[in-house]
Amino acid sequence: MATYLLRRLLLMIPTVLGITLMVFMLVALAPGGIGAGLAVQGGQMSDTSKVAQMQAYLEDRYGLNDNVFVQYARWLGRVSPLKFGTTPLVAPTGDLVREPRDLPEPVMAWAFPAPAAFIVQYTPPSGEALVEDFKRLQREAEGTRRTYVGSVRGVKDALADHVRAIGAPWTARLEPKGGADPERFRDLPLDGDAPTLVKLRAAAATMHASWSEAEAARQRATIAFLARPYPAAGIEIIPNAFSLGAPDFGVAFSRNRPVWDLIATALPVTILINFIAFPIIYLVAVPTGVLASVRRGGAFDVISGLMFLLLYSIPVVLTGVFAIGFLANNQYLGWFPVSGLHDSAAATMTFMPYTDAAGAWHRGWLIDMVWHLALPVLCLVYAGFAVLSKQTRAAMLENFSSDYVRTARAKGVPSRDVIISHVLRNSLLPLITMFVGIFPAMLGGSVVVERIFTIPGMGSLVIEAINLRDRELILANTFMISSVSLLALLLADILYALCDPRVAYD
Amino acid sequence: MAAHDMIAKPAARTLEPLMSVEDLAVSFDNGSGPRIQAVAGVSMSVYPRQTLAVVGESGCGKSVTAMSSMQLIPRPPGCFDAGRIMFGGRNLLELPEHEMLKVRGGQIAMIFQEPMTSLNPVYTIGDQIMEAVLLHQAVSPDEAAGIAIKAMADVGIRDPEGRMRAYPHQFSGGMRQRVMIAMALACRPSLLLADEPTTALDVTIQKQILELLRGLQQSSDMGMMLITHNLGVVAENADVVCCMYAGRVVEYAPVTELFDRPLHPYTRGLFRCIPGLSELRNRLVTVEEVVADPREYEGLRSEAGPVVPWWPFMDQSQRPALDDPSRPYALVEVSPDRWVGCWRTPEVARHPSRPPRIAPA
Numbered sequence: 034m035a036t037y038l039l040r041r042l043l044l045m046i047p048t049v050l051g052i053t054l055m056v057f058m059l060v061a062l063a064p065g066g067i068g069a070g071l072a073v074q075g076g077q078m079s080d081t082s083k084v085a086q087m088q089a090y091l092e093d094r095y096g097l098n099d100n101v102f103v104q105y106a107r108w109l110g111r112v113s114p115l116k117f118g119t120t121p122l123v124a125p126t127g128d129l130v131r132e133p134r135d136l137p138e139p140v141m142a143w144a145f146p147a148p149a150a151f152i153v154q155y156t157p158p159s160g161e162a163l164v165e166d167f168k169r170l171q172r173e174a175e176g177t178r179r180t181y182v183g184s185v186r187g188v189k190d191a192l193a194d195h196v197r198a199i200g201a202p203w204t205a206r207l208e209p210k211g212g213a214d215p216e217r218f219r220d221l222p223l224d225g226d227a228p229t230l231v232k233l234r235a236a237a238a239t240m241h242a243s244w245s246e247a248e249a250a251r252q253r254a255t256i257a258f259l260a261r262p263y264p265a266a267g268i269e270i271i272p273n274a275f276s277l278g279a280p281d282f283g284v285a286f287s288r289n290r291p292v293w294d295l296i297a298t299a300l301p302v303t304i305l306i307n308f309i310a311f312p313i314i315y316l317v318a319v320p321t322g323v324l325a326s327v328r329r330g331g332a333f334d335v336i337s338g339l340m341f342l343l344l345y346s347i348p349v350v351l352t353g354v355f356a357i358g359f360l361a362n363n364q365y366l367g368w369f370p371v372s373g374l375h376d377s378a379a380a381t382m383t384f385m386p387y388t389d390a391a392g393a394w395h396r397g398w399l400i401d402m403v404w405h406l407a408l409p410v411l412c413l414v415y416a417g418f419a420v421l422s423k424q425t426r427a428a429m430l431e432n433f434s435s436d437y438v439r440t441a442r443a444k445g446v447p448s449r450d451v452i453i454s455h456v457l458r459n460s461l462l463p464l465i466t467m468f469v470g471i472f473p474a475m476l477g478g479s480v481v482v483e484r485i486f487t488i489p490g491m492g493s494l495v496i497e498a499i500n501l502r503d504r505e506l507i508l509a510n511t512f513m514i515s516s517v518s519l520l521a522l523l524l525a526d527i528l529y530a531l532c533d534p535r536v537a538y539d
Numbered sequence: 540m541a542a543h544d545m546i547a548k549p550a551a552r553t554l555e556p557l558m559s560v561e562d563l564a565v566s567f568d569n570g571s572g573p574r575i576q577a578v579a580g581v582s583m584s585v586y587p588r589q590t591l592a593v594v595g596e597s598g599c600g601k602s603v604t605a606m607s608s609m610q611l612i613p614r615p616p617g618c619f620d621a622g623r624i625m626f627g628g629r630n631l632l633e634l635p636e637h638e639m640l641k642v643r644g645g646q647i648a649m650i651f652q653e654p655m656t657s658l659n660p661v662y663t664i665g666d667q668i669m670e671a672v673l674l675h676q677a678v679s680p681d682e683a684a685g686i687a688i689k690a691m692a693d694v695g696i697r698d699p700e701g702r703m704r705a706y707p708h709q710f711s712g713g714m715r716q717r718v719m720i721a722m723a724l725a726c727r728p729s730l731l732l733a734d735e736p737t738t739a740l741d742v743t744i745q746k747q748i749l750e751l752l753r754g755l756q757q758s759s760d761m762g763m764m765l766i767t768h769n770l771g772v773v774a775e776n777a778d779v780v781c782c783m784y785a786g787r788v789v790e791y792a793p794v795t796e797l798f799d800r801p802l803h804p805y806t807r808g809l810f811r812c813i814p815g816l817s818e819l820r821n822r823l824v825t826v827e828e829v830v831a832d833p834r835e836y837e838g839l840r841s842e843a844g845p846v847v848p849w850w851p852f853m854d855q856s857q858r859p860a861l862d863d864p865s866r867p868y869a870l871v872e873v874s875p876d877r878w879v880g881c882w883r884t885p886e887v888a889r890h891p892s893r894p895p896r897i898a899p900a
Binding site for chain 1 (some may be wrong): 609611636640641642643644645648649651653656657658659660661663670671674675707719720738
């Protein structure tokens with residue numbers, strides 16, 4: 034058993050890697066690419082060059098200019114608990130600080146020779162002064178890098194403008210969107226004093242100037258970083274070469290917050306709702322399925338089956354909207370709140386309900402939440418009864434006609450005990466398969482229900498991440514849900530072995 | 540031992556049968572089609588220490604008769620149309636469920652054909668035998684375990700204490716059937732219904748199991764109804780044979796007399812179907828072939844006069860004149876301890892014969 038578990042756990046690693054690789058490639062292939070959602074938001078910006086620079090900044094920040102496999106390897110390196118390379122540091126805020134990255138090379142070096150490489154002399158102070166210095170240098174490096182990346186984009190744009198000014202046949206080498214890849218214009222003659230050419234030369238000069246600035250800032254920041262202003266993250270095995278650390282899911286660029294923070298706020302909400310919904314589904318559906326199988330073809334069987342099927346066929350979108358429209362709308366019944374998890378005054382409420390001196394009843398925080406959760410939970414549970422109760426019924430019926438049930442009856446076992454300890458006990462196996470499906474579902478959240486009732490859970494988070502192509506958030510979600518799914522399947526196999534002595538993993 | 544056991548168990552060597560099935564009729568609902576008459580007027584009886592073999596082809600009503608006596612027929616779709624099954628002075632067909640629970644497993648036990656699937660796969664052998672013991676005997680779990688171990692030792696399972704904790708899938712077919720027998724006999728029932736107990740087993744195991752059953756039967760004054768297809772098994776193990784066809788008893792006789800001189804054409808056909816080792820046949824004979832000859836149904840001598848053996852497919856024109864066409868069938872004692880199913884002609888109707896009972900010598 035132990036060997037089996039170990040083998041299964043080890044096999045999970047390549048499985049999770051495969052899943053994340055596929056999702057990574059899908060995100061990379063998505064129309065508009067990563068950050069497409071942000072570009073759309075940028076539509077309000079009137080200055081197109083600002084949009085372009087924003088894009089260039091994002092591309093540089095997330096390393097989108099690199100080969101997609103390189104990008105994936107980089108992501109993997111951050112998520113992996115085994116870290117290679119320079120050990121990251123932990124700032125007092127809890128954020129990870131990495132070694133400043135090398136700058137991308139200036140473009141069009143064949144036409145506009147790049148400034149000579151140089152080494153900045155900088156001796157970092159020690160103690161508190163180092164921390165202050167590092168913070169300043171970090172900001173400076175970030176700012177100058179941003180300017181430099183923008184200026185590289187400026188060169189490319191100027192090149193594209195120039196190519197368009199010359200016209201055919203050069204324009205054929207432009208990218209479909211109109212951008213210019215400098216590498217494809219190595220043989221473009223750059224003599225003369227056409228206005229576009231003048232602009233291109235000016236852009237190159239700007240690029241070189243900002244490169245020198247950014248490079249100097251980077252070198253200083255790197256020296257300060259290597260002086261360790263903060264403690265190292267994780268457990269350092271070989272200094273600045275190999276360390277162990279917690280997976281780092283990075284920063285969600287759509288909200289500029291660490292992915293883990295976003296998940297940590299959304300996950301408890303989703304788990305709370307599912308923690309109420311799933312027991313309700315099981316407590317209703319399993320006994321119903323058992324009773325329906327006992328009185329097969331009877332009124333209870335037919336009516337419960339029909340009702341659950343009816344509920345199952347109502348789309349949750351419709352139910353949610355009707356529930357808000359009729360049950361929550363003050364024009365009709367107005368019994369429930371329309372959206373959210375808490376009343377706006379929830380922060381001032383006591384936990385338990387109470388009656389004050391004037392005799393007025395205050396519902397308190399707990400009742401307020403239950404009241405808010407009623408409709409979302411209703412929407413989550415009603416469709417779940419059908420499948421589970423039918424599964425239970427089918428499994429029960431299969432066992433009812435089995436020979437050992439006849440044996441039990443022939444032994445004189447009372448009907449009730451035959452049903453519970455012989456039939457139901459043997460019907461557990463198919464239910465286990467369904468049961469473990471709960472765990473990934475609990476993390477995933479219900480997109481539709483959370484959207485309808487404006488609940489800030491995992492479903493809302495994921496759908497927003499997908500809309501904005503927020504790669505880090507999507508990948509973190511995928512990673513988490515696939516890991517939990519795999520663990521749930523392993524749990525299922527362990528439960529099989531516990532429930533059925535015929536199953537043994539040796 | 541519980542009080543009801545004392546009342547219900549008839550004393551050994553009585554002349555009263557342990558269980559007697561009287562004119563039993565059972566039918567099943569067939570959805571949209573006509574009801575299926577699985578058993579139509581079956582009578583038979585079992586005495587203590589006696590083995591009654593019920594033979595006949597599949598679907599002739601053997602198992603339905605046995606299952607009816609334990610009310611194990613699902614109702615609906617099943618239905619007891621007529622007759623009664625007397626056991627210990629009570630009609631088993633009319634016993635309420637709570638009374639029936641004491642009879643099942645306690646006074647009448649049953650072994651089934653499929654040892655491979657008749658044990659619950661998720662419980663240990665010990666649990667399953669102990670379940671039966673605890674249901675019918677007022678004993679503590681420890682005492683029940685002792686009874687279960689003894690029952691397993693009785694049926695020849697080695698290392699019964701260790702095997703108590705084993706699961707059914709760890710046993711071979713023959714060993715599982717031994718477990719079934721141990722489970723059935725752990726409560727010392729007065730009647731054992733063995734529904735094809737050896738059909739799924741190979742001949743070596745078959746012989747072992749039957750010898751085991753016979754030994755246990757002799758040591759406990761138990762009556763046994765042995766349902767089987769196998770005429771060899773019948774010849775070696777049975778005292779009385781009840782041959783059934785199409786839900787009716789066609790012949791009822793002591794085993795030696797039946798094998799020496801079968802009276803009903805169907806029984807004769809059955810015997811002729813057994814392939815012999817010494818004869819060369821290109822194809823096997825079927826019952827249809829051997830009972831197709833109309834002369835077979837010309838009549839038998841009986842105390843009531845000549846009777847015509849009953850046969851469901853007999854040509855309408857060749858049937859004798861009947862007393863009551865709605866009840867065409869009667870089981871008649873044609874000579875002492877020999878019963879044959881025949882057409883209910885007026886002579887037969889005028890000479891009602893006693894129900895089939897062959898007391899052990």
